[in-house]
Amino acid sequence: MNLVKKRRKAVVDQGLCVACGCCVKVCPMQAFEIIRGVMAQVKEEKCVGCGKCARECPASVIGIREVEA
Amino acid sequence: MKKHWYDYLWIASATYLILGFFNILFAWFGLLCFFIPLLISVVRGTKGYCNRYCGRGQLFSLLGGRFGLSRKRDIPNWMKSKVFRYGFLIFFFAMFFQMLWNTYLVFAGAQDLRQVVTLLWTFKLPWNWAYHGTLFHPGVAQFAFGFYSVMLTSTVLGLVTMVLFKPRSWCVYCPMGTMTQLICKAKCGGGK
Numbered sequence A: 001m002n003l004v005k006k007r008r009k010a011v012v013d014q015g016l017c018v019a020c021g022c023c024v025k026v027c028p029m030q031a032f033e034i035i036r037g038v039m040a041q042v043k044e045e046k047c048v049g050c051g052k053c054a055r056e057c058p059a060s061v062i063g064i065r066e067v068e069a
Numbered sequence B: 001m002k003k004h005w006y007d008y009l010w011i012a013s014a015t016y017l018i019l020g021f022f023n024i025l026f027a028w029f030g031l032l033c034f035f036i037p038l039l040i041s042v043v044r045g046t047k048g049y050c051n052r053y054c055g056r057g058q059l060f061s062l063l064g065g066r067f068g069l070s071r072k073r074d075i076p077n078w079m080k081s082k083v084f085r086y087g088f089l090i091f092f093f094a095m096f097f098q099m100l101w102n103t104y105l106v107f108a109g110a111q112d113l114r115q116v117v118t119l120l121w122t123f124k125l126p127w128n129w130a131y132h133g134t135l136f137h138p139g140v141a142q143f144a145f146g147f148y149s150v151m152l153t154s155t156v157l158g159l160v161t162m163v164l165f166k167p168r169s170w171c172v173y174c175p176m177g178t179m180t181q182l183i184c185k186a187k188c189g190g191g192k
């Protein structure tokens, strides 16, 4: 059997992000930061894919994707 | 998560709205919600106000989140489009300048003080109980009525979208949020 390890990670559509910072506030891993007041960015190595940020984001521009670990 | 002093600024926002109900002159304090975000974005190039200090955003996340007064649905795509966000910013400013113009007319003596709060730029609510005279010119009170109208209107819009969509949906099209983001963008684009 082919066991490819997958992990869930948050991904931001930065073009539509309003830089409100809600994701920063809810992320339990401090994986988010707001870059120069323009957009949010995820530090992938910190994200555990819990999905809290995606639920909170008022613009709904965060998706949870599966990536190969 | 660790709480900071600024996580309680929602109390200030709620107090502001309540005080304006009893004495309209308190509306002047609302100018802080205009100048602080602008100063932070111009000086530091961040949306620090939105990210930390905005009591209104906190109020919405509290009511919509903790108190569950939100359907927590996705905001429609057109509401997060640049056209709508920038359009709303322009509209908001046009209405703001109209308010300033009315204030000017009262200062100039061309118009009498109108003790009304205008909701959603349309509905004139009598608000005379909140006016007990002023030591200053009636124009000072006219500005207070106008500014309180702006604050109340944006709160009502914010509450509506909070209920319909996510708690802080207002932050998607909030003129202050859009404007500070634009300033930050300009600062980045302008090199450094």
Ligand code: SF4
Pocket: A012, A016, A017, A018, A019, A020, A021, A022, A023, A024, A034, A039, A040, A056, A057, A058, A059, A060, A061, A062
């Ligand atoms: S919550 Fe959403 S819109 Fe707000 S900064 Fe984070 S990704 Fe951007």
Ligand code: SF4
Pocket: A009, A010, A026, A027, A028, A029, A030, A031, A032, A042, A046, A047, A048, A049, A050, A051, A052, A053, A054
């Ligand atoms: S999915 Fe969870 S851990 Fe990852 S960025 Fe969002 S809130 Fe943080």
Ligand code: SF4
Pocket: A020, B037, B049, B050, B051, B054, B055, B056, B057, B170, B171, B172, B174, B175, B176, B177, B178
């Ligand atoms: S977008 Fe508007 S309401 Fe939201 S945090 Fe920023 S200033 Fe406050």
